[in-house]
Amino acid sequence: MYKLLLISRYLRRKIAPMFAVLAVALCTAMVIIVISVMGGFLKLMTESAYALEGDMTIMSGLRGFEHYDQLLEDVRQLPQVEAAAVVINNYGLLNLGNDFITHVQIIGIQGEQFDKAIDYRKSLYWTADRTSEQHADNDLTELGMTFNPPASWGQRPGMVMGIAISPTNQRNSKGQYEFLNSIVGRQIPVTLTAMLIQRSGTPSPRPKQMIVVNEFKSGLYEVDKLRVFVDFDFLQKTLQMDQFEGVDDEGNPDVQPARANDIIIKARPEVDLSQLEHAVREVTGRFIADHPQVARLQALTWKQRYATFLGAVEKEKFMLTILFAIISMVAVVMIGVVFYMIVMEKTHDIGVLRAMGASRSGIVVIFLGYGTAVGVIGAALGLSLASAVVYNINEIQDWLTHMFGFTMWDPKIYFFDKIPARLDGTEVAVIMILAVSSGLLGAVVPALLAGRLSPVEALRHE
Numbered sequence: 469m470y471k472l473l474l475i476s477r478y479l480r481r482k483i484a485p486m487f488a489v490l491a492v493a494l495c496t497a498m499v500i501i502v503i504s505v506m507g508g509f510l511k512l513m514t515e516s517a518y519a520l521e522g523d524m525t526i527m528s529g530l531r532g533f534e535h536y537d538q539l540l541e542d543v544r545q546l547p548q549v550e551a552a553a554v555v556i557n558n559y560g561l562l563n564l565g566n567d568f569i570t571h572v573q574i575i576g577i578q579g580e581q582f583d584k585a586i587d588y589r590k591s592l593y594w595t596a597d598r599t600s601e602q603h604a605d606n607d608l609t610e611l612g613m614t615f616n617p618p619a620s621w622g623q624r625p626g627m628v629m630g631i632a633i634s635p636t637n638q639r640n641s642k643g644q645y646e647f648l649n650s651i652v653g654r655q656i657p658v659t660l661t662a663m664l665i666q667r668s669g670t671p672s673p674r675p676k677q678m679i680v681v682n683e684f685k686s687g688l689y690e691v692d693k694l695r696v697f698v699d700f701d702f703l704q705k706t707l708q709m710d711q712f713e714g715v716d717d718e719g720n721p722d723v724q725p726a727r728a729n730d731i732i733i734k735a736r737p738e739v740d741l742s743q744l745e746h747a748v749r750e751v752t753g754r755f756i757a758d759h760p761q762v763a764r765l766q767a768l769t770w771k772q773r774y775a776t777f778l779g780a781v782e783k784e785k786f787m788l789t790i791l792f793a794i795i796s797m798v799a800v801v802m803i804g805v806v807f808y809m810i811v812m813e814k815t816h817d818i819g820v821l822r823a824m825g826a827s828r829s830g831i832v833v834i835f836l837g838y839g840t841a842v843g844v845i846g847a848a849l850g851l852s853l854a855s856a857v858v859y860n861i862n863e864i865q866d867w868l869t870h871m872f873g874f875t876m877w878d879p880k881i882y883f884f885d886k887i888p889a890r891l892d893g894t895e896v897a898v899i900m901i902l903a904v905s906s907g908l909l910g911a912v913v914p915a916l917l918a919g920r921l922s923p924v925e926a927l928r929h930e
């Protein structure tokens with residue numbers, strides 16, 4: 469009992485241990501905040517990658533592969549698959565007029581089919597809640613799904629454009645888009661130039677006059693400023709990837725089957741990604757065996773497609789955590805110094821305790837308990853501080869920008885509109901345990917020194 473009383477008394481009546489508590493709290497908060505921001509960034513990147521690509525993709529080159537409809541049907545028959553969609557991938561140029569030309573990734577989709585695979589509808593920005601009076605008579609969401617503009621907009625094919633492509637869409641200091649003059653439905657010359665890949669591999673430009681029927685926002689700035697969606701059949705015909713009937717060099721009829729580039733697959737909720745991967749690769753292998761003339765196909769999960777990028781972020785998170793953990797060793801040193809000073813100051817008290825029958829181990833336990841208490845209090849304060857910062861980090865960012873013009877996270881530069889941050893229960897628990905351990909570790913040497921003091925020498929100490 470006397471051990472707890474002494475620990476409580478030292479905590480309440482000494483200022484020096486409060487500096488040790490402050491060191492533990494600041495180090496704990498620093499590590500939690502860093503790992504939460506990096507973890508939030510990684511989580512958002514992972515969710516965005518998954519949302520953009522589905523669970524798995526069967527990929528080919530830019531020329532595409534034949535008999536894709538057969539492979540699509542075989543994939544849909546798998547019990548592990550909930551939905552699958554065929555797409556055409558291409559690259560080209562987008563001319564919005566006024567000498568604004570940019571390179572884009574062109575994706576041909578069948579709206580409803582594609583939506584079942586990756587929730588495409590949710591990414592469409594202009595919905596009934598956001599539609600201006602100019603487009604109140606049109607369902608822009610439906611236009612973004614079908615790519616069929618109303619007759620009053622002219623006869624040009626529809627296109628859904630990434631929200632960051634148009635120069636009139638600008639992000640403000642809070643990362644929110646301001647539309648100086650929305651390009652949706654505007655009667656201006658919008659030219660999309662796709663690249664037809666001939667059998668020889670030579671690209672041939674195919675310009676088409678288009679009209680923007682909606683815009684999409686994936687949450688990834690690099691995607692939103694690069695990607696455009698068009699109707700699958702329109703792009704397939706433009707690139708001459710539809711079925712073609714001609715003649716060969718000898719004048720015989722030559723029918724070229726229709727081609728597509730990718731098949732995007734969504735797994736059933738209860739299916740593990742590894743199970744889906746095994747089943748899809750087996751079907752793909754059989755398809756290649758039955759069609760040896762088909763271009764080489766790859767079946768990759770979304771994790772495999774983004775392994776390099778996500779792996780780099782994970783390593784950065786790990787390295788930053790280790791770096792700040794090493795810096796946090798200052799808390800251990802601080803506790804060791806403070807406790808050594810306390811042992812020197814309390815030498816006479818230690819002698820009295822030893823003379824009254826306290827054992828060496830009892831003295832050691834007092835100071836170890838003292839250090840543990842410092843670690844517990846510091847860890848609790850650090851968690852409270854870190855939670856307050858993490859849950860209000862974007863508000864803090866806005867306040868700093870408003871008051872001092874200081875910007876920690878410029879939404880015009882980074883992938884996301886807001887600072888991504890999250891508290892992971894497991895990570896926080898580990899950090900808290902390490903914080904408490906730092907208090908205990910810092911007290912070890914001073915506690916051993918206190919336990920080794922001779923009662924006679926301690927009582928003679930002034």
